[in-house]
Amino acid sequence: MARIDFFINKLLKDAKKPGARLVFETGQGGLLVNEDSAVPVIQGTLTSLQIIGAVGEIVPAEMKTGFPAEGAMSFAYQIPAGAVTVSVEKRGESLKAVIAPQKEEPAATNGANGAGAGPAAAAHPGRAPFGGPIPSAPAAAMEQLLHIMLQRRASDLHIVSATTPMLRIDGDIVPLDGYPALAADWLEEMLWTIAPERSRAQWAETKDTDFAHEIAAARFRVNVFADRNGIGAVLRQIPNEIRSAESMGLSKAILDLCFLTKGLVLVTGPTGSGKSTTLAAMIDYINRNREDHILTIEDPVEFVHPNKKCLVNQREVGVNTSSFKQALRAALREDPDIVLVGELRDLETIAIAIETAETGHLVFGTLHTNTAPSTVDRIIDQFPADRQGQVRTMLSESLKGVISQTLCKKVGGGRVAVQEVLLCTSAISNLIREGKTFQIPSIMQTGRALGMVTINDALLELVKKKTVDPKEAYLKAPNKPEFKALLERAGHQLTDALA
Numbered sequence: 001m002a003r004i005d006f007f008i009n010k011l012l013k014d015a016k017k018p019g020a021r022l023v024f025e026t027g028q029g030g031l032l033v034n035e036d037s038a039v040p041v042i043q044g045t046l047t048s049l050q051i052i053g054a055v056g057e058i059v060p061a062e063m064k065t066g067f068p069a070e071g072a073m074s075f076a077y078q079i080p081a082g083a084v085t086v087s088v089e090k091r092g093e094s095l096k097a098v099i100a101p102q103k104e105e106p107a108a109t110n111g112a113n114g115a116g117a118g119p120a121a122a123a124h125p126g127r128a129p130f131g132g133p134i135p136s137a138p139a140a141a142m143e144q145l146l147h148i149m150l151q152r153r154a155s156d157l158h159i160v161s162a163t164t165p166m167l168r169i170d171g172d173i174v175p176l177d178g179y180p181a182l183a184a185d186w187l188e189e190m191l192w193t194i195a196p197e198r199s200r201a202q203w204a205e206t207k208d209t210d211f212a213h214e215i216a217a218a219r220f221r222v223n224v225f226a227d228r229n230g231i232g233a234v235l236r237q238i239p240n241e242i243r244s245a246e247s248m249g250l251s252k253a254i255l256d257l258c259f260l261t262k263g264l265v266l267v268t269g270p271t272g273s274g275k276s277t278t279l280a281a282m283i284d285y286i287n288r289n290r291e292d293h294i295l296t297i298e299d300p301v302e303f304v305h306p307n308k309k310c311l312v313n314q315r316e317v318g319v320n321t322s323s324f325k326q327a328l329r330a331a332l333r334e335d336p337d338i339v340l341v342g343e344l345r346d347l348e349t350i351a352i353a354i355e356t357a358e359t360g361h362l363v364f365g366t367l368h369t370n371t372a373p374s375t376v377d378r379i380i381d382q383f384p385a386d387r388q389g390q391v392r393t394m395l396s397e398s399l400k401g402v403i404s405q406t407l408c409k410k411v412g413g414g415r416v417a418v419q420e421v422l423l424c425t426s427a428i429s430n431l432i433r434e435g436k437t438f439q440i441p442s443i444m445q446t447g448r449a450l451g452m453v454t455i456n457d458a459l460l461e462l463v464k465k466k467t468v469d470p471k472e473a474y475l476k477a478p479n480k481p482e483f484k485a486l487l488e489r490a491g492h493q494l495t496d497a498l499a
Helices: 004-013 048-056 138-151 184-192 197-206 252-257 275-289 324-331 347-358 372-381 385-398 426-433 437-446 455-464 470-476 480-489
Strands: 021-025 030-033 038-042 071-079 082-091 094-101 156-160 166-169 172-175 208-214 218-227 230-239 263-268 293-298 311-316 338-341 362-367 399-409 415-423
Touching: 004 021, 004 030, 004 071, 004 082, 004 094, 021 048, 048 094, 138 156, 138 184, 138 218, 138 230, 156 184, 184 230, 197 208, 197 218, 252 275, 252 399, 252 415, 263 275, 263 347, 263 372, 263 385, 275 293, 275 338, 275 362, 275 399, 275 415, 293 324, 324 338, 324 347, 338 347, 347 362, 347 385, 362 372, 372 385, 372 399, 372 415, 372 437, 385 399, 385 426, 399 455, 399 470, 415 455, 426 437, 455 470, 455 480, 470 480
Parallel strands: 263 362, 263 399, 293 311, 293 338, 338 362
Antiparallel strands: 021 030, 021 094, 030 038, 071 082, 082 094, 156 166, 156 230, 166 172, 208 218, 218 230, 399 415
């Protein structure tokens, strides 16, 4: 059965007709019903497992346990096209799901505190107002916000003193309408229910701290800080289940980098561009296809990798080691085959990572750069002028690939990664060695057969597939004049305001 959002879109286009609803029932097909007709949207017959699989994708987090329970239940759900009420009835082995457009009244919800119920406040997914009481205990209030975040498929939760909690959904900041502003003292109590003791002490000393928090449904990377109003925090959702490289659609050129025995591979992009997700998918791919020792150094540990074919050791800065550079120096005596450095933060860490790659290890790392060619310049520029010639030579030999990515809003909701791929062929290595990095983009254009992709070409491909709107792609393009020309050649015209 296809993803249920596809059928909900069909329903909402038909919503003006009286009685419009979708009906999925065990032993029957899927129907788009109104008072005048019943049109099949799925031919053949559906099993209960097929219905559970499709509806289970959109069930609120707090209702997933034991879904579907015997009897009837209902909840609200929203996509960019609008909001619907989903009713599920289970009688023995039979199942019936009815999806109807939301009207004036909010949908009944069986979830804790009714979180997420109510009519849509706007056409943005997850914009439904908060409903239900706030728990009186700070731990329960914190848990409630995390469950709302998961239910509304937010990537980040922003909780700041004297401000209503906000969610980042599909790249946009969306306030949790109806939720009161958080008092500083209350918010501090909430945060300390999930923070380890060392993080509380660090925050008291420096007013900044990072840690990871885990619940049954997901992990969260947490940064706690102070601003003029008091304490605040941002929680980034890290799914418990690592997305596979295959499901993410990583190219063969990227997967081939996972089979290298030595060298430096970098995944770059701005904050929140999905670098950690891509790296986790690559490490998981290695874990499933090689028999080696993987060592990760992170701050904090984000995705948790179980031992599969590989032995995986994950070290957290501040908990298992004092710093990235200390852990990276120690790694040479820990017999790793693959080393993941969560962030190449400073000159010394970068230097040790390059040396580690030169000594016969495969090193993965991240940098905050916008394009693959600028990554090379950023690394070299970190070093003093009298060392840059030596670093160019070392980097030309050790760098094997750069994946630079950003996230774009998808047509119909959600986000998609746009990836630029630079592979260090002999021609690229020569340009790095000779200080002619400005010529790298032209070599990437001629290296398409090898798997190299420029960010503009990747954006254009998504526009052609109608996955990304031309305006969104134009806004994310680093070289806008060039990308505008590509769009126009492909038959897409931008508005005057953007052009």
